[in-house]
Ligand SMILES: Nc1ncnc2c1ncn2[C@@H]1O[C@H](COP(=O)(O)OP(=O)(O)OP(=O)(O)O)[C@@H](O)[C@H]1O
């Protein structure tokens with residue numbers, strides 16, 4: 032087994048190299064420093080604002096806040112439910128359909144949906160399901176008798192169902208693509224055949240034979256989804272309950288309060304958020320353990336689950352629903368942004384106008400420029416850094432081990448809010464708060480892990496014999512990288528840049544906190560507009576959010592076919 | 606229509622596979638229970654594709670004609686998991702998340718409910734192939750030949766009605782090879798299974814001792830060499 036050899040050789044060799052150190056410092060550093068910067072004010076210590084005494088006053092104040100327990104429980108329940116639902120939807124769909132024509136077709140829909148930023152998706156979804164939204168309009172007034180929007184809480188419902196649904200719609204494409212990447216290994220198909228050969232149904236084969244082998248590869252992304260969903264701000268602001276809201280959006284409100292003592296309380300709240308997210312992670316890990324024990328019993332029972340027609344049909348439905356809802360939501364964004372007047376209960380606008388679009392682009396040109404700059408620069412930096420790291424590790428025959436991986440994913444496993452507060456304080460100390468550089472740095476912390484996720488698999492699958500063949504005819508290392516490895520990986524590298532840019536565009540909280548209101552992106556603007564109720568501008572800005580990722584994916588699709596137009600082996604299979 | 610007939614083996618009726626409109630292979634053959642048909646042919650001649658077709662995994666890129674009949678059951682519209690065809694591949698594909706014994710228990714039909722009984726069956730199977738006491742081992746720690754033997758027993762414990770072998774011995778060295786090969790053939794005969802063996806190795810074909818069908822080599826010789834019944 033090659034992994035054994037790796038493990039043996041690691042013991043004897045020096046493990047550190049420049050990119051490894053840089054990545055660790057760049058990712059783990061801000062998280063740890065930020066956590067410290069959050070913890071100190073939480074205990075009353077913030078000399079910069081004149082608080083020099085440690086005390087429990089911030090926590091006392093926090094626990095006196097009305098509805099705090101409800102907020103914390105809401106965060107826990109919506110986040111955990113959304114994560115488990117997303118995982119279940121992805122797994123049963125993959126189990127029932129992977130390898131089929133249907134699966135291939137739906138994959139083509141799901142990949143672009145990954146690049147839709149959370150905020151844009153939430154805004155579109157709100158237009159779809161709100162009391163005055165598209166679904167109600169479709170059935171009004173002829174079926175419902177409603178001539179004005181009904182007074183029911185579909186959006187912002189107190190149990191956070193709309194918010195949970197919004198999170199599921201966004202996390203399903205992510206987990207699905209992670210699962211696809213994990214399944215994309217040479218012998219997966221043979222294991223499916225082996226299962227069927229032993230008489231096991233397709234779904235049983237997936238859950239009993241294939242999933243146990245690929246689960247380790249999707250585990251970190253799942254944990255990241257749990258951490259994100261339990262501490263999300265933008266989706267909660269748009270779709271979440273308001274009386275009281277979940278914990279994270281409340282913390283942001285306190286943090287931006289002019290009353291300085293609220294800041295200390297917000298820091299204490301950020302530690303509570305950390306505890307909420309950690310509890311969610313622990314609950315997930317316990318469920319995982321339980322599933323493992325139950326599964327091991329199942330392996331031994333020999334049950335084949337051959338009759339699976341109904342379950343396969345059922346496994347398709349939630350996935351289809353999500354795709355339909357997302358596509359409809361995006362269509363609504365387009366319609367709203369071109370609507371001049373659109374009174375309830377008309378299904379389509381009464382009058383159209385494109386002049387607002389021009390206005391919005393002009394008004395938003397500053398934030399659009401900032402968005403573009405941040406996306407392009409952070410994507411390029413993150414992708415180069417990933418390549419540097421991967422090249423350096425594989426040059427020295429070191430796999431990217433578990434420890435390094437957990438450093439890389441640390442920013443995704445700790446709730447953003449828990450260390451962004453502290454990071455904001457630190458930037459304030461150094462006079463960097465509200466600068467483009469600081470915001471860029473904060474984006475990079477979140478963009479890099481995704482760039483790594485997107486690129487490490489293609490890199491590992493690159494046949495090492497190409498590099499060896501080049502080295503053996505005397506090509507130096509740099510030449511091997513630039514002339515062999517990079518061209519062979521052109522497509523995945525471009526896709527990585529596109530993914531990274533999409534992640535940067537989607538960053539709401541880092542921009543809001545570190546930008547301190549001075550750096551504004553399309554995303555922060557659109558959330559503000561959506562919660563301010565300006566539908567047309569909100570949808571225009573949401574659409575603008577989509578433009579950067581779309582351009583990225585378009586380039587990633589076009590450039591390789593131009594560069595490699597005469598190379599059959601470099602074309603995408605089917 | 607052919608009536609269900611447990612005494613008949615695996616019948617390939619006028620099977621032909623096309624790829625992009627061109628005929629890749631055609632075969633018409635009758636493998637009685639306990640008999641071995643060896644299929645030989647160059648790389649790319651469609652050997653694996655034929656096995657995929659029989660087992661129910663043919664890719665949508667291919668077009669297939671003809672019927673596969675097993676023990677009088679026409680398999681054309683039967684799902685892969687319901688065909689009762691045992692498969693062995695080039696690599697043993699033991700499931701890495703289970704112990705050797707668990708791999709075997711996994712294959713035992715669920716009708717045998719008693720846990721102790723399932724365990725005993727699996728242990729007996731190990732003993733039959735000279736691996737008594739290997740049950741708790743991690744499959745990754747077994748040698749290639751040992752893994753192949755476990756894979757064989759796993760296939761047989763699922764009580765298949767036919768066996769398809771796709772170069773199952775190619776990862777073994779010469780001395781192991783003849784040993785494992787003899788074991789596979791003996792067990793298949795003992796269980797009265799029709800066997801379809803794909804191989805590159807003349808030695809395998811000779812040891813199988815049955816009929817040999819060459820794919821692609823001679824287009825005129827597209828019948829089954831042994832039964833050779835000319836259809837229409
Ligand atoms: N999914 C596919 N789509 C299109 N063509 C395919 C596909 N899979 C296999 N082929 C082609 O079908 C032909 C038969 O392939 P097959 O794997 O059956 O050959 P084989 O005889 O088993 O070869 P080998 O001895 O190398 O295993 C080959 O020309 C191959 O390129």
Ligand SMILES: [Mg+2]
Pocket residue numbers: 652653654771
């Ligand atoms: Mg083959």
